[in-house]
Amino acid sequence: MNFITHYTWILLIPAVLVWVTRAVIRTSGALHILQLEGYKSARFLRWLVHNPKRMLDIKELIALVDLLILALIAYFFNVKTLTLPVFILLWIAIELYFIITHKPIKAKRPLVYTARASRLFRFAIFLIIGSVVIVISQSGGLSIWRLNGDQLYFQFMVLFAFTSVLNQLSAINLTLANVLLYPVERSINAGYFRQAQERIKKLKPKVIGITGSYGKTSTKYILQKILSQRFNSLMTPDSYNTPMGICKVINGQLKPEHEIFIVEMGAYKRGEIKELCELTQPEIGVLTAVGAQHLERFKSIDNIANTKYELIESLPPNGIAVFNNDNEICRRLADKTTIKTVRYGINTSDDTVKLTAKDIKNTSRGLIFNVEDSSGASAEFRTKLLGGNNVYNILAATAVALECxxxxxxxxxxxxMLAPIPHRLQLIPSGNGVTVIDDGFNANPVGAKAALEVLDSFETGRKILITPGMVELGELEFKENKIFGEQAAKVCDFVILVGPNRTKPILEGLREAGFPEENIIIAKSLAEASERMREMVKAGDVVLFENDLPDTYNE
Structure with a gap:
């Protein structure tokens, strides 16, 4: 073995290490998005199509292509200075540079290495390494250890190109791994599902299911606080509203002493809420509202309504269905429901409504209103919660509590005694005299309008809105965001838009409403928007953060 070949084999060790490290980094980044997409390969692939720059590292790709072109020129023109060891050293240097300078995207919902995520990650790395091993070990293939001299140099160029392409396509490799593991995961999930079903049947808590296009998470928090005054209750935490998330809560947190189990039920397609009901067997079902949220996925309002109604259809004959009577679609669904129904609303004279809120005072310090039931009983409600939409959430929770x-x-x-719900019209202390309202988890037209009403309720200081707009509204997205811009123009002194492309409808609405152009700021990211806000605010100002896009969005 000559001098060059000897050092070639030595350099292959760090070359393989940096290549694997880069594969790990790229695979973990793709896994984060796949996890956010619920491990749905089709949805993940759609995301890749719309976000190619998040799959391909263009700078790295250009650097590696340049190196390959340089190496091929050296090979064909017999340039002796670019020997194979020099080429490998340059490759290592390039990969090390991108490893060291890699800055993970600050995630709002970071990757969680659950058992499934860990299995998938390991299998994806196995596939990518296994592909290389198979290629270089095939007879007549890239069997680089059997070669020397020019043969070795050229074959290494081919291997270099192959491994670089594999790394760039880590997201596709991850998708393949996800598809191949699907039968295994399905079997594992079925086991968890059966275990949770059996536990529910054994412990027999009263299960209350809550669903709706919006308001379900807030209603869940409010209901749990109310019921905990008399009952030992458990609710699904945060946004645990999928089968496996709820199974995790049942198997890990539900205890014999829990009398009531409150379950938030989310869905992106028909049949998913029905599955959750088969798991939990709810006795009371709450339908907070049906609207355009997630219309992009459901394709039609009818599909949304039918999916949400699966909760009501799954209730037993002695079950209780609770409806927001002020929502037109909920009202129609209540009309066709044959089991006991409880309707709630605001300032209504409809005699089918059992619970009504009247004399509502929506202030910057909270809500004050009277609640009357159909028997004539009434009580004054005072809460620190902000926003007229929370009146509906409180009414829904009250209706259930009365039935209990x-x-x-x-x-x-x-x-x-209710405390502000995180990221839902939550007042955040700033320490500098500036009032910050965090409504980051709000992404529907009704909630956005309510948030602007809260902002308008502050009597002093300048009013500043920071928003990327609303998403997943399908064909209504442009229209609703434009209306939002028109509404903001009537309330705000300054508007900071997050994302030049995504916020064009809001910008159009602001301009058509005659909002001063000099009071509109367009930022590329939430971080930039926050920095611009800090530069301009002064004591007494009120800042509303309205909606915060998930990590699957570029802007």
Missing amino acids: GMTLSEVSRAVG
Whole structure:
């Protein structure tokens, strides 16, 4: 073995290490998005099509292509200075540079290495390494250890190109791994599902299911706080509203002492809420609203309505269905429901409504209103929660609490103790005299309008809105965001738009409403928007952060 060949084999060790490290980094980044997409390969592939720059590292690709071109020129023109060891050293240097300078995207929902994520990650790395091993070990293939001299040089160029392409396509490799592991994951999930089903049947808590296009998470938090005054209750945390998330709660947190189990139920397609009901067997179902949220996935409002109604259809004959009577679609669904229904609304004279809120005072310090039931009983409700939309959430929770045996006065006391719900019109102390309203988890037209009403309720200081707009509204997205811009123009002194492309409808609405151009700021990211806000605010100002896009969005 000559001098050059000897050092070639030595350099292959760090070359393989940096290549594997780069594969790990790229695979983990893709896994984060796949996890956010619920491990749905089709949805992940659609995301890749719309975000090619998140799959391919263009700078790295250009550097590696340049190196390959240089090496091929050296090979064909017999340039002795670019020997194979020099080429490998340059490759290592390039990969090390991109490893060292790699800056992970600051995630709002970071990757969680659950058992499934860990299995998938390991299998994806196995596939990518296995592909290289198979290629170089095939007889007549890239069997680089059997070659020397020019043969070795050229074959290494081919291997270099192959491994570089594999790394760039880590997301595709991950998708393949996800598809291949699907039967295994399905079997594992079925086991978890059966275990959770059996636990529910054994412990027999009263299960309350909550669904809707919006308002379900807030209603869940409010209901749990109210019921906890009398019952030992458990709710699904945060946004645990999928089968496996709920199974995890049942198998790990539900105890014999829990009398009531409150379950938030989310869905992106028909049949998913029905599956959750087969798992949890709810006795009471709450439908907070049906609207355009997630219309992009459901394709039609009818599909959304039918999917949400799966909760009501799954209730037993002695079950109780709770509806927001002010929502037109909910009202129609309530009309066709044959089991016991409880309807709630605001300032209504409809005699089918059991629970009504009246005399509502929506202030910057919270809500004050009276609640009356169909029997004539009433109570004053006071809460620190902001926004007219929370009146509906409180009414929904009150309706359920009354059906569970609590009184209006008990519910009123519990409502008075409610703490702000994280990221839902939550007041954040700033320490510099600036009031910050965090409504980052709000992404529907009704909630956005309510947030602007809260902002408008502050009597002093300048009013500043920071928003990327609303998403997943399908064909209504442009229209609703434009309306949002028109509404903001009537309330705000300054508007900071996050994302030049995504916020064009809001910008159009602002301009058509005659909002001053000099008071509109367009930022490329939330970080930039926050920095611009810090530069301009002064004591007494009120800042509303309206919606925060998930990590699957570029802007």
